[in-house]
Amino acid sequence: MNVLKWVDKNLEEYLLMFLSVFTVIVIFSQVVMRYLFNNSLTWSEEIARYAFIWMIYIGVSYGVKRNAHLAVDILPIMFKEKGKLIFAIIADFFFLVFTIIVTIYGLDIISKITRESAALEIPMSYVYAAPVAGMGLTIIRLLQRFVLHYKVLREGKAIKLKKILGWKGEAA
Numbered sequence: 511m512n513v514l515k516w517v518d519k520n521l522e523e524y525l526l527m528f529l530s531v532f533t534v535i536v537i538f539s540q541v542v543m544r545y546l547f548n549n550s551l552t553w554s555e556e557i558a559r560y561a562f563i564w565m566i567y568i569g570v571s572y573g574v575k576r577n578a579h580l581a582v583d584i585l586p587i588m589f590k591e592k593g594k595l596i597f598a599i600i601a602d603f604f605f606l607v608f609t610i611i612v613t614i615y616g617l618d619i620i621s622k623i624t625r626e627s628a629a630l631e632i633p634m635s636y637v638y639a640a641p642v643a644g645m646g647l648t649i650i651r652l653l654q655r656f657v658l659h660y661k662v663l664r665e666g667k668a669i670k671l672k673k674i675l676g677w678k679g680e681a682a
Contacts, residue, residue, distance in 0.1 A: 529561045556627055566640070571644055606653075616639075
């Protein structure tokens with residue numbers, strides 16, 4: 511059980527950290543090869559691009575986990591905390607629908623990909639798996655938020671709402 515808690519707490523952070531360091535190392539190696547040795551790596555730009563694509567989609571899940579996405583809050587700020595929670599649930603529901611659609615269609619696209627990348631000659635399905643993996647993780651994070659929202663609504667604990675939803679201002 512401790513392993514699951516560790517994965518839940520750290521998965522996106524470690525994946526993003528690894529991909530970031532990997533990308534920096536690859537790009538730095540390319541710069542060194544080009545300017546010091548007057549030669550270049552044929553695969554470096556391609557693999558850095560693919561790592562960046564993976565970072566973007568894993569970052570979506572991390573943003574949901576940390577409640578760090580930008581949001582338009584013109585309506586929710588007019589309500590007390592329970593109204594804000596209802597708006598958060600509605601927004602998360604539509605986001606969940608979107609992530610499920612992207613995941614389903616992404617899986618369909620992956621199953622049809624047969625070509626390989628130009629420089630690395632790896633299956634392009636690995637690259638196209640990034641939205642599926644990222645949105646799959648996002649689905650899990652959104653479901654976790656729904657559980658928190660339900661607990662707050664059921665128990666009526668408004669104190670946790672600011673922490674859960676990341677509110678900074680006061681209710682009207």
